[in-house]
Amino acid sequence: MVFNTGAALLDAIVLAVVSKESEGTYGYKITQDVRQVIELSESTLYPVLRRLQKDECMVVYDRECAGRNRRYYKITDKGHDLLDLYVGEWRQYSGKISGILEGGSQT
């Protein structure tokens, strides 16, 4: 990947990944899912999750799984709002970039 992923875009991707699971999802799986789409060092995600949690975009809860507790992250209403905002912004941004790079009908 030659393009860097900015902080806002990474937030958006993480929120999108977490929002896919209604029951919530856990750190390792989020990392793997995010890495399906962008290059990401494994240590990058923890601060992002922590921040989104502090900003009340996600809540965490522990669930027993295979004999141990696992921490699950779940998107909140506020998180959904933020994600919607990001999706709208992304549509505009990516449309413009695609327009200029691929020479579409955009002026």
Added chain:
Amino acid sequence: MNKQEFMRKLECLLWDLPESERVEALKYYEEYFSDAGEENEQKVLEELGAPERVADTIKEGLRANTDGGDKAAGMSPETAGANAGMGPGMAGTNAAMDPGTAGANAAMGSGMAGANTGMGPGMAGANAAMNPGMTGANAGMAPGTAGKETGMSAGRIVLMVLLSPFALAAACLLFGMVAALAGIGVGFAVTGAACILAALVVIGAGIGQLFVMPFAGSVLIGTGFLIIATAILLIMLSVFLFGFAVPRTCRGSVWLCRKPFEKKGGQR
């Protein structure tokens, strides 16, 4: 390095975080290892990189959170301060690693194979480039000592940077101790002098009383001599403090400060 070593190191490196943050971060990585499975332990360790780097990322994230918290909550599109690992806006120690990450990007750019194959060399590049990055940063901080620093390993520099708050605290502590010792010494000397004055007065009064009330007079004179004895003891203590304890402490702290540097010289 194995998982236990990594976790232990990380715990040490996070010493300056609030308890809740440290526990949270350690729990996350503990779980991360568990979820990755034992068979992937080595792979995870490789990709996480040095514990120092992971710790920096955690701290950087927390700083960004406090600095840009309002903005982020306000849903500003340019959510402030948050880092995407490869973001160019990372400050402090992380900034020193950016050249490394840039190297990773370059490697990926030229390799441009599948996502996974591109990843391997990329990460290696990041690690390899880390050392010069760190050394460069340090040279920038203290240009005067650049020559010396070429002899230091990146690890040692990282360690010293990380320990520098400790060193500062220790220096303050030592300074405080020396000042306290000096203060006690001065206190002893002044008290001693005052005691001698008081004793002379008491003895004088005693001699005066001796002719009127011989018993009370001799008690007063005796008390006076006792006070003089106490004063001499105090003055001796003060002399000991200034002549022995204070210089010793000073020399000791100088030796402590020099020690890490000497060791390095010895190793070279």
